[in-house]
Amino acid sequence: MKGSINGLLALVSLILAALSFYQYTRGVGDTIWLIGILLFGVLFLVFGGMFLSGRVNKTDEIHITE
Numbered sequence: 001m002k003g004s005i006n007g008l009l010a011l012v013s014l015i016l017a018a019l020s021f022y023q024y025t026r027g028v029g030d031t032i033w034l035i036g037i038l039l040f041g042v043l044f045l046v047f048g049g050m051f052l053s054g055r056v057n058k059t060d061e062i063h064i065t066e
Contacts (some may be wrong), residue, residue: 020033
C-alpha cells in the first residue's frame with residue numbers, strides 16, 4: 001500500500017508541475033509558477049524514486065551469469 005501511495009503522489013506532483021509550466025508559459029510568467037515547476041518537479045523525482053525503489057525484489061539474489 002505504501003508503494004502505491006508514493007506512485008500516486010508522484011503522479012499528482014507531475015500533473016501539478018505540468019499545470020504550473022502551462023501557467024508560466026501562457027504569459028502570466030509570475031515567479032510563483034516557476035517555483036511551482038521546480039518544487040513539484042523535485043517532488044515528482046523523489047516520490048517516483050521511492051515508488052520504483054520499492055518495486056525491486058530485495059530477497060532474490062542476482063548472479064552475474066543470469
